[in-house]
Amino acid sequence: MDNIFITPEHELLREQVARFIAREVEPFAAKWEEDGCVPRDVLRRMGEAGFFGLMYESEFGGSEADALTNLVFAEALSQSTFGGFIITVLVHTDMASPHLFHAGNAAQKARYMPDVIAGKTITAVGITEPGAGSDVAGMRMTAKRDGDHWVLNGTKMFITNGVHANLYFVAAKTGTARHDVSMFIVEKGTPGFTVGRALHKTGWLSSDTAELIFDNVRIPAENLLGEEGKGFYSVMKNFQTERIALAAMAVGHCTRALQMTLDYVRQRQAFGATLWDKQTIRQRIAMLDAKTRAARQFMYHCAWSVTQKRDIVQEVSMLKALTGELVNEVLQTCQQFHGGMGFIRETAIERLWRDARVLGIGGGATEVMLEEVAKRY
Template sequence: MFLTEEHKMLRDMIRRFVEKEVVPHGEAWERDGKIPREMFLKLGDLGLLGMQHEEEYGGTQMGALASVIFGEELSRSSFGGFTASITVHTDMSASHITRVGTPEQKARFLPDIIAGRKVCAIGVTEANAGSDVASIRTRAVRDGNDWVINGTKMFITNAVYGDIVILAARTGDLAAGARGISLFIVPTDTPGFEVASKLEKHGWLCSDTAELSFTDMRIPAENLLGEENRGFHAIMRGFEHERLMIGAFCAGEGAKAIELTLDYVRARTAFGKTLWEQQATRQRLSELASRVAMVRALTYQTAAALEAGQPVSLETAMIKSVGPEVLHDVVHGCLQLHGGTGYMRGTPIERMARDARLLRIGGGATEVMLEEVAKRI
């Protein structure tokens, strides 16, 4: 299917890492509400945090297919919060520095990010501006050699324990909409930067999520990322890759849910037979497995097209609109086949059902994504 021997070796390495370093500890991280910093360092040591970044800064520049493999295998851990924290760092925030950053910005920030010494977040969403990015109100005003930023951000992953936020702020009039937004690189120890509240979530419990506030926060002019008032364009390019990664999440988590459920129904007996021997069970799992395979195929096909330089905005919108809906049906269908056991806290399928819910909202709600597909067909 598009994969080289290098890709296959990469998959094997990530899968071994997940089984050894993530699965045994994930429940403790869920209780703690955070992922140990050493996990970023371990992934950095393996070169897994730099696949989107150039070699001269410590990256491996492996491309979209490698990123999809990474997202899929992390998702097979069954811990959605872990997958979210790591891929926000690798694919949804720091990647903006590689795409539009200056050589000086790359040299200053990327080595620590790629090594896992600094954890990165993306700050776009606001309480009244989620899928409608053009409506953000956090404002940056130029003052001599600084930008002064005031405003708030909501639902920001890696914000509590992170070190750097790629921040979207309005540098033009509100009436300018998408044409008045810029990106900035903001260290979290900047005076005026505050974690207003750590948020408690329905799922993704081990990923830290916060509301941020900025009060007369000054950052140097050289921390403007990309062109002034061109941030919306950069964000949309980032969303394209994010939607591809969400396809990988759906493929990995969906496959894991099927795997766990197959093990369960082959062992569980009812009415003198295992559940697997009941035709309705076999057919339901066959249907769900087929839908996961279709999402996976579209995701990998789109990643290959992206690497070939082809436009993929339609395909990534399709992935984001369909993949999370399929995953929702899969994990809840699998939970149903687990019966009462699947409803108990501490079982992977119960956690996966909670975690999967967010993907229908984050990164563009399903309803918004369907409109994006409609524009392109």
């Protein structure tokens, strides 16, 4: 499964992540599924291990690594069978905190980045609304300037880390033009800012997901993140990092599920032989493995292209659509080959099957991604 982009340093990072998952996650994460969240002390230990600042500035505790290193981390993390844990981390590292990294000024970074990297402050990003998912420009939440403050009003929906985050990067309309969107920093506990409700999902059970309500939330003017009216373009830029991370999650799930299924069919007896002895089963696994390996190479090519400063919106949109559909094909087949055990709630393959479904929806539904591809021909 190696490729030309992997270095010895990448392999070391992969091993470190694998050891952390084996020691700190897999033995305990079933309880987290019941609790609906990942314990904050586990996330702090990830920060202490250096996992939360791979691409960020060394002056704040980061490693200043590149997009390929970040992808290695995301893929290694996705070898866990607990998708809720994975997405809790990836939202913090690849979907929320990059807004601060890319658009934050010196004072904002100095104030927040050290604790973000250390895992003491967990972040969330508020973009999606009840009536505007992938249509970022269609959001209705507003932010109006009032002297030395901004006043935020509106609702956000499906916000991962929404219940237990400490710091939120929130998008709101600041003018009448369709793309007149700005980003703001909102701290937990700000008056008027509340969690409307925790949402109960089919999968990602250890990930806290929430509706957020902003009722005349007053924040200091210096909490504007980046330029006023330029937030739409900031969101679009960060979508590329987010979608590569979600692709890594999908590929990681495919790889783990295929290995688990290969192990299972080699020992499962049926009609006087193992399932592996059935031609249709081993050929189906071989084809899905081929598709997964091809998708993985494409994913690494996209991350490498980021390091070359290329415009790869079309390629990343292809990648997100491809891997979001592939992971559902792989997991449905792997679950089928596990027979009745694949439908038992406590089994890893059933959990992966549930968790995989959202990867064709979240971060840009497959149909939206394909439109992004098509309009660039």
